[in-house]
Amino acid sequence: MNRTDCGDEIDESRYAVTRGVFAIPILHDHSPDVGHSAEGMTIEIGRDSIVFELATRTRPATSKWLLGIETENGELEFTTVVSRYVSQSGLGLRISAAFVSPDDDPLADDNLTPTLDPQDLTFHTKLSRVVLNKWVALGVLQPRLVDRVLVCRGCGSLPTFRRGCRNCGSIEVKSQRMIHHFACAHVDHVACFGHTAELACPKCLATKLVVGADFEYLDGPLLCLECQWSDTELLTIARCGSCGDECALNQTVEKEMVEYRVNRLELLDLVAAN
Structure with a gap:
């Protein structure tokens, strides 16, 4: 494995890294294409790209993949890539791919944390709950309860609270x-x-x-x-900021705020371990 004068810092060089990999194609709605997922091995890794081989000859319709790369302790660390070159190999498919930026990563932290939409005053993640649950079922995402908030009993929007008759x-x-x-x-x-x-x-x-x-x-x-x-x-009264419904505090609905976490690939640690 070649290194530069920068010590352990990765440069444009590529490093031979052989690790087990589990690759899941990501569909256009950001859900996993479980039917075309495959196991394989990494071949080499650079600062911006990775080459891996999969034990399948079926090419998915998408070019974006979530890779679960096995660490020394047997766990999987995940990263999102987009394939640039795909060819046949003895194992099946040989894929050269580039690591995506957080802005292009469906499983970036910003997409996994509930935020308040200023338009309809509801809390939700950028990815739908249906899509998130598919990733949870695969063991990629881990849900974590971070808060509970009171919302409108009718439309689920955020109310204001005041004291009244x-x-x-x-x-x-x-x-x-x-x-x-x-x-x-x-x-x-x-x-x-x-x-x-x-x-x-x-x-x-x-x-x-x-x-x-x-x-x-x-x-x-x-x-x-x-x-x-x-x-x-006085009575504490909730007034919905979206539909205008008013009700007593004990008539509001408690909603759980759940964020999702992914065990992300630490590229420097992976290269240093080889």
Whole structure:
């Protein structure tokens, strides 16, 4: 195996690397073409390309492949390539292929992580769940739960949350001001103490009450200005940012956020081990 003056850094040279390989053609919808997958061996590897042979003579319709290359501990590390030259060999097919960039890799991290779509306010991965499950079934992808979020019960979009009236849901709610008279411990609405400058207790009839000395103001029950409902607590209400549906917090739907991981090929480690 040739090396350059750069030590272990791979240059344009090619390296003879013989490892078991499992090749899966990738269809145009990014799903695996299991029927045309095949086993074989790697022949040589460069910084940007790889040559491998497969025990099959059937050429798939696609030029993009996912290669699972066996490591020293027997595990498979995966990389995506696109074939440039395909020829017949004693084993079956000899394929010269180039490693693809992350932008052209269907199994790049950006395609496997759920994100929020600003158009419909839903969380989803760029690859469909159907396609992802096919790769999971092959053992290529490993799902991992990363979060749980509350979404609209109707359309699954992301809602906003606010506090409102427990009866009608209105946000037009205010606290009713109360007075606590220290001397007799009476607590009542401010209006019950009179509307003049000289407040009087409706219980003990004391007059000329002075705030701080004779009484204190308290926040009393909540009053809805729309339906006149009175209560001591507000309700957390979800409003869908897409369809506009409103419901109580406990009526929303919990959705699992699942990302997918792939055991990626470390090219430097592979070459250094040979």
